Amino acid sequence: MSDATVDKTVRAARSAIRSTTEAASDAVDQAEHSLSDAARRIEKAVTESVEQIRNHSKAYVSEASDHIDDAQRYVAGRVREQPIAATGIAVGIGVLIGLLLAGGRNR
DSSP, X not given: OOHHHHHHHHHHHHHHHHHHHHHHHHHHHHHXXXXXXXXHHHXXXXXXXXXXXXXXXXXXXXXXXXXXHHHHHHHHHHHXXXXXXXXXXXXXXXXXXXXXXXXXXXX
C-alpha cells in the first residue's frame, strides 16, 4: 500500500470515528431529554394521584364522622330512655371482655 492510500484510509477512519462519536453524543442527549420528560410526567401523575386520594379521604373522614355522631346521639338517647338496661348491658360487656382477656392468662 502506498503512503497516500494509508493517509486516505486514516483520514476516513478518523472521520468515521468523529461521526460515530457525534451520533453517540446526540443519542445520549436525546435519551437524557426523553428520560427527563418521562420523569416530569411521572411526577405530575403521582402528584395528581396523591391529591385525589387526599380529597377522597377527606370526604370519607367527614362521612365517617357524621355516622359516628349519629350513632353517639342514638346511643345517648337510648341510655337516657332506659338507664338501668344500658347499665346492665355495659356491665355485661365489661364482664365478657374481662373473661376474654383473662382467659389467655389461665392457660
